[in-house]
Amino acid sequence: DQLFKCPVAVVRYRTGPFLEERLAFLGHLANEGYTRKSLQNNARDLLAIAHTLVLAGRRRKALTLAEVEFTLADHRRFFPLAVRWLKFLGRLRQRPARLAPWAKKIKAFADYMEHEAGLSPVTIYDRCSYVTRFLDRLSVKGGSLHGITPYRIDMALQKMLEPGGYSRTTIRQWACVLRAFFRFADGRGWCRKGLAESVRAPRVFSQASLPLGPSWDDVRRLLATTEGDQPHNIRARPILMLLAIYGLRRGEVSRLRLEDFDWEHEVFRVVSSKTGRIRTYPLTRSVGDAILRYLQEMRPRSSHRELFLTRRPPSRPLHASLTGLVGDRLRALNVSLPHYGPHALRHACASRLLATGLSLKEIGDQLGHTDPDSTRIYAKVDLVGLREVADFDMGGVL
Template structure:
């Protein structure tokens, strides 16, 4: 490993003669497997020597190191390289030293993290999560969303180690009102929060954690039916953003493949992120997605244009990696692309071409796909099957979104029939 990074004899000798040579070699091998460049690994190799020296790692091989000690060592190291501690370079160097030391020590199993005190609400949420997964059979995405909504409320409600037995409906109403008045949440968001809280308090009442009647008393703002119709770009705009990424830059090649999948199949961003190499059957020309909400898989015929975009990405851009996901990060450490990165892929294109849209994320392309299928004359059942809807009502809403067709109906001349 060191022979590949250093060619000067003095630099190579220093690396090989310094303490913890095996530990440093193993960590650098991991960095190489994550796709880091030779230049980055050379910088890391030099820094590992300083980390080992300033933390005296070889002198106490059985000790674990806590974050405060790492920060003190980072300050001493930074002062040696940047005499002015208040300069931006000194600050960045301290942060870099601290971050890299924590990663290396974690790899060595020598990073000591302070024990997180277990709170009452953590145990409650763990049992509530198990109830939703095992007893109710809800999907992981639904369970995660519900717990994410309930957790911040419990932190505030149980502030100061209050017992859930002392919580009243007024306490819950006050926090919901705060979301509206101070944080300016939309009515739909408050409705979803209230729904999650009702689910939790129904379970809490069943377990005897809180007084009976709180769940039934949690009120949500009235949201009119179809008040929030799904809004997506027109299909012309979708074609524009797909065409805009049909270039030769690596990021354009990757984005083009992602946009094609989102637009053609109307899948969710998480379903694209979970797509694995084995999910594409090139011989049978079939692609299979793992659904986010139905806890199952859904197979589609592999469109030639989509297949061509994926093949080009895999041949020209995709980093070599042990990860089985199709889409990976472009920079090291290489790993599966996140939902945030997926959102950015769509957003940076839609904001340019459809700035008036309320939402610019991947889900808007799902709405555009559904509306296009409506325009092509497919039945609600066929569209629901394509989108993976279990309830036809979830699909029926798209019939109300297609305003152009509704106007055609309104303008239809009945002629002599009247």
């Protein structure tokens, strides 16, 4: 009755098969932020799917993907919606995901890191991800690690260093993780003896890790592109501000929740991506206004508590999309950067703070650095500022 006004249409939808199941799924879609028009279209398609299932004699039977595809062979455009609906109802029989042949070994490595090495969950997850992706690159078959040789590891790491690939610093991290894993595997007889010691990391030169981000003038130009009333700009503006003004990491922005903001005291809290510690920041007026506008005008109604959600239904937390959001806008400015992701704005923030005269300790606190060396690297990039300081000092002496 809420979607259709025509009495004939209401009767047709109410007397169709699977009424309760269709209404439950439509209610779920409404909670995900679907518009009235989208709900009407889905209601129409669900009714057609329901009639097809009844005609095929599958009224109460759980179906496999192959059976759904066969039943809807003459109505293929309904297949994605039918799968989502049956999955929502718990009536889709899915085969368990196929585990990688070395999955048990990585699970044992994770247990070792948790119970014996005492590493944090974030570190364990990252290390397991590194190892899994590297074994995928090597195309290890059958789950045995004995076929892995130092030469294969060297060639794989060398290929990852090719133009457009990973930086030397990142490859060095891969090598450290691989050594830890193969040392663990060696102790259990899973790989060749001494394989861990043969993993070589590339040299990282002192100037190779200089963090390069856009200039602050470019950041201003970037924020200027978000002015106006277009929905995608209303959402992009607070995201870019949090990345550039506060220097937050991509994951820290995407994980912000509604309850992280204390509007009465004008502060918000951030959970560090690396340490899990909570940092509290003052909420500036401009950033607060941008967030409030997004909440009031753009954020879809949803059961998700994350601050930033996708614009198109079904609404879900915004994670990987942040990279494209930042990268597309930076490239549109025609600025030359080694990387165009959210971390470039973190570098811009650090360089800006250094230029305004903040100490490295203060900058490290702002960025959430626990290692002073992580902040000290920014002292190498502000050459103009250092020359001005030198000229001033020399002038005073002379």
